[in-house]
Amino acid sequence: MTITEEAPPVTEAIMARGVARSFGAVRAVEDATLLVPRGKVTALIGPNxxxxTTLMLMLAGLLRPHEGDIRVAGSDPRTDAAAVRAAIGWMPDQLGSWDNLTCLQTLTLMGEAYRIPRATARDRGRALLDQVHLSEFADRPARVLSRGQKQRLSLARALVHDPQVLLLDEPANGLDPRSRVELRVLVRQFAAEGRAVLVSSHVLAELDEMVDEAVFMSKGRTLGEQADAMVADARLKYRIDAIDPAVLQAALAAGGVDFEPTETGAITRIADARNAAQALDWLVRQGVEVHRFGPVGSALEQTYMAMNEERR
Structure with missing residues (x-):
């Protein structure tokens, strides 16, 4: 009797290895590797x-890589572009819209392009406009929308065929604070539904609350373990401010705690929430009047600023 072992389920909705793309003499992507799992939100971070964007265009099947391998939902964009486009929802950094079409007509037309029956596409379009808070613009032309409203229409358009992979390029551009919060909630909801989400954004503080993983790019390359280690270290940093910084710093020094002094207190590393609670309790028992205690800030932002990034 022969026992055949079942292959483990594939959890990565997007896989790219050693991907490169040139435009003439310009090497836009040099060596990019990333995995985007299902049910997770992954950030793609790097300077202008x-x-x-070139990498995301290749993942979307809109540009062909010159080197490397890409799989999206198990398909290669170079040989099975139709399958890839059916699996992904693509939200570019700027919405290319038909200004004379209404918002509902835009979504209905996109649904029909994915071979969804017109009536079903219209129903789906109305539901999506409600989801992104554009119902009042359903019968108004896209040209009347503000920049932020066009971003929300672009997100709805990416969702019209219920894709399992979402590529969101700078989705928060032009959004007001309330819309950014709503976007964050929606993106987390998409992941909870089992979708894979790859999001590129410069709003790093907000990404910290939105994403599960992050991939950093510099000069066309993904940085891999180097950036992972920097993010992990940044997440350990705590800021402690005291009424009398000198008393705080003396207590830390006497306790053998490594710290970086600041004008208002100190920055130190704390392993986890339990250790943070114990550290705060210890400081209070030492007579230190602490008025601020918590993570330094966005780990992604700290990593980005610490990297020796190019300016172009």
Whole structure:
């Protein structure tokens, strides 16, 4: 009797290895590797000109890589572009819209392009406009929308065929604070539904609350373990401010705690929430009047600023 072992389920909705793309003499993407699992939100982070949008265009099947391998929902965009486009929802950094079409007509037309029956596409379009808070614009032309409203229409358009992979390029551009919060909630909801989400954004503080994983790019390359280690270290940093910083710093020094002094207190590393609670309790028992105690800030932002990034 022969026992055949079942292959483990594939959890990565997007896989790219050693991907490169040139435009003439310009090497836009040099060596990009990333995995985007299902049910997770992954950030793609880097400065302008680092290759993020070019990489996303290749993942979406809109540009062909010159080197490397890409799989999206198990398909290769170079040989099975139709399958890839059916699996992904693509939200570019700027919405290319038909200004004379209404918002509902835009979504209905996109649904029909995915071979969804017109009546079903219209129903789906109305539901999506409600989801992104554009119901009042259903019968108004896209040209009347503000920049932020066009971003929300672009998100709805990416969702019209219920894709399992979402590529969101700078989705928060032009959004007001309330809309950014709503976007964050929606993106987390998409992941909870089992979708894979790859999001590129410069709003790093907000990404910290939105994403599960992050991939950093610099000069066309993904940085891998180097950036992972920097993010992990940044997440350990705590800021402690005291009424009398000198008393705080003396207590830390006497306790053998490594710290970086600041004008208002100190920055130190704390392993986890339990250790943080114990550290705060210890400081209070030492007579230190602590008025601020918590993580330094966005780990992604700290990592980005610490990297020796190019400016283009």
């Amino acid at each position: 000109g680092s290759g993020k």
